Amino acid sequence: MNPEKPLLPKSPTGIQGLDEITGGGLPTGRPTLVCGDAGCGKTLLAMEFLVRGATRFNEPGVFMAFEETGAELAQNVASLGFDLDALIAAGRLVVDYVYIERSEIEETGEFDLEGLFVRLGYAIDSIGARRVVLDTVETLFAGLPNPLILRAELRRLFRWLKDRGVTAIITGERGAGSLTRQGLEEYVSDCVIVLDHRVKDLISTRRLRVVKYRGSTHGTNEYPFVIDSDGIAVLPITSLGLGHSASTERVSSGIPRLDAMLAGAGFYRGSSILVSGTAGTGKTSLAGHFAAAACGRGERVLFFAFEESPSQIVRNLGSVGIDLAPWVAKGLLRFLAARPTVAGLELHLTTMHKAILEFRPHIVIIDPLNSFISAGNEIEVKAMLLRLLDFLKMSQITGFFTKLTAGGSALEHTDAAISSLIDSWLVLLAIESGGERNRAFSILKSRGMAHSNQTREFLLTAQGVELRDVYVGPGGVLTGSARLTQEAQDAAAQLARRHEIAHGQRELEHRRATLEAQIASLRNEFAIQEADTLAAVERHQAREAQLDQERADMAASRKADAPGTDGGQS
Amino acid sequence: MNTPPTGTQTETDQDPPDIWTLRLYVAGQTPKSITAFGNLKRICEEHLQGRYQIEVIDLLEHPQLARGDQILAIPTLVRRLPEPVRKIIGDLSNTERVLIGLDLLPRASARSATDVN
Missing domain, CATH: 3.40.50.300 (P-loop containing nucleotide triphosphate hydrolases)
Structure with a gap:
């Protein structure tokens, strides 16, 4: 055997x-x-x-x-x-x-x-x-x-x-x-x-x-x-089962700008996606976008909520323009909410396993993962996640997980235990400056694609999540009002510069015109003088010819013996 | 020889049935089973003369009966009648215990017998 x-x-x-x-x-x-x-x-x-x-x-x-x-x-x-x-x-x-x-x-x-x-x-x-x-x-x-x-x-x-x-x-x-x-x-x-x-x-x-x-x-x-x-x-059927096939199909994250950052097409189907960030950085909203986009494509989504009740999630996401209620009504989106402490890890796993088998979703969302860490130690949680991820991958189900990073600890720190299991890892962080907290977003890793290395400002608007370029300048990375101020200043400076250039160009133009006018008048003057001089020369020549004629006439009239005696006159 | 114990027996069992049905389970002709059968025979002759039936079952020949009659230990003596069913294990060399197990001696003396042991 x-x-x-x-x-x-x-x-x-x-x-x-x-x-x-x-x-x-x-x-x-x-x-x-x-x-x-x-x-x-x-x-x-x-x-x-x-x-x-x-x-x-x-x-x-x-x-x-x-x-x-x-x-x-x-x-x-x-x-x-x-x-x-x-x-x-x-x-x-x-x-x-x-x-x-x-x-x-x-x-x-x-x-x-x-x-x-x-x-x-x-x-x-x-x-x-x-x-x-x-x-x-x-x-x-x-x-x-x-x-x-x-x-x-x-x-x-x-x-x-x-x-x-x-x-x-x-x-x-x-x-x-x-x-x-x-x-x-x-x-x-x-x-x-x-x-x-x-x-x-x-x-x-x-x-x-x-x-x-x-x-x-x-x-x-x-x-x-x-x-x-x-x-x-x-539990730990560790990496023994690394035989799952990898899909090349892409699934949209539901946010066009994010798809663009992910080599233009979004996540791979069947991959595991982790969104980590400190409290209130918009992890659940990202999950909501992803869910709504999937439902929009007619796929089934299973949402395991371990911190909020389903109706609370629907309401909260509704406030940022993500309406999940119709999908729930259509049966494309199913919520399963439970407190992590209600049972041991094994039982959670069992429940999730069963629910996944029954609902056959295309996408599974777990929000948030680290509720489990309070329910067991990190190694056990890792073992459990490993098993869950293996199961999801085998079934070609895309897993989307959120993870709360404790304030003050390094972004990657607590996630180290599971980072190796994750294919795409998005990081949300709060940047505090100028009396504001602003959200920033970046892709820590995304296996198998040329993803963007840029940090984006992450905005929660009434129309959902919006990603904006952050201001990167000599003053560092600026977000929020600071970014707006800086952008306004930049615009003003630019305008001023444009004015200056235009002004210089006009002046140059003017001088050229002046110069050309001068050149033209000089030419005129010269032409007049030239004409005058030529006329005078002509006059002198005509006069000389006339004198010659007169002299000849005179000699003829005096019957001069020879024309050569002309010189006797002088 | 058998009169006094029979008297005791009639006192303890108010309504003794006519025939006692006893089954002895053995597994082959081992020294233990031979001893057990000898002991059983002797005790019955002493206490139940003419009122008993002994059936010896060799489990090597009828292994399926071990399960049916819930037999584990060998030798096991089962009193099938009168009710209730009693089980006695061992080679029956401790006569007093056998009598107690068969309800031929009152339980009270069983305690003292155990204590002495």
Whole structure:
């Protein structure tokens, strides 16, 4: 049954989580002692071992009951969905109730328990049983005289069980100072499991511990376990079940700006989202947006409220423009509200598990997570969340959790325990400055997407959540009125700068115009002078030509001998 | 030999039935079961002469009867009649205890017998 080479053959119990802790189940063909206080679930564990054996592993079983009759047992485990009568009728199970009444028995000499052996042997043979439960064999000590004989006989019984090769569970009541009242652990030494039902801070939690497992490694911690409608489930099935498929489908957060920050499309379907922040930073409002958006897409949302009543949430979210009432009426949104302290973690988990299975939501919201921390210690809460998250992921349900960060502590501090479980982590924080508290928002992480690294101002308006850019300048990050003031100042300065530029440009323009006018007038002047000068030159040339003509005419009239005597004139 | 105890018996049991039905459960012919049967035979002869029936049941032959009759210890003697049913375990070597268990001796002396032990 084990993929790795099994040194010791093991019989799977079929109990969720227990097989993981024990590395495959209980030692095959050997007795295992299950002990614990009254009401801690010994009988149920033993019975589930038999029922699973009979139904899943083809190993019929014998239940020898010393405390309850067959009918009582059948009734008690019917709530876990075990139908003993059907199994008995099918020859997969024998329930033998051993009736012992001390007052009806007179001891008159030496005796042994051969009758018990015969009885058990007959029951085993009648159905070919591979599994045996003795619940609770210590009752013999109250019912029969002579403990010395009983001890010897029990020792013989356990050896006999081994010889028969049946895998057995022997239950024992916890005694003072020892695991069992009669010290059964001395005889049954192959595997010892201790169950515990502890009350801490008024809240009870069941725990299981494998004290000893000869010839095998095993988880040695105390593991919380629950008894729910599917039987026993031991909690930390840590990361063993990391086989869930990852969806690439995105779901909108209900806030466009936030979707934009999440690489433009929102969260992944089936991822786990954590919103942490100090009191009054708007965690529930974010949850409300997410819920409303999902309902708007026609998806079902299951909202676990651990601090406010459903009507209070609907009213409060209505005040910021998120109207959930129609979705509740349509049956798309269901609230489940309970005080965390009303029950132990195991029971909460059971209730949530059942509700999720029944409602089959697309999205589960838990508001807030840390109510549980008051109900149990951090490790237990983590174990519980781990199981819940695994369950949600397996079912491709998107989980949205809010978490209140205690004022004064570092943002990531208390969340460290669960941060590794979270895919997208949004942080809301209050920035106090200038006599105001303003909200700021950023994405701490979001696996598998290029998310924005920007801080945004987070505004709760009558139309819902609004994300605004924060003012980042030399004066630091400014929000609220400070941001508005700074923005106004910026605008004024900008306006002034614009005016200045325009003014300069106009001046330049003017000067250019002036210059060009001057150039034009100079050109005009020059043109006039040029024209004048040319005219004068012309005049002088015309005059000279005229003088020449006149001189020639004169010479002609005086009959001058030669034109060359012209020079005689000079 | 049997007169005085019979007298005692008639005094304690006001209305004794005609026949006592006794069943002795054993598992094979072990020394304990042989002793038990011998003891039973002797006591009956002494106290219930002619008024008893002994049925010996070997559980190795009839294992299903162990469950039906709620037998754990071997040997077990069951007084089926007269009512109420009484169970006596052990090899019946302590005669006084056997008599008390069968209501052939008053319970009061049972206490003193236990105390002495």
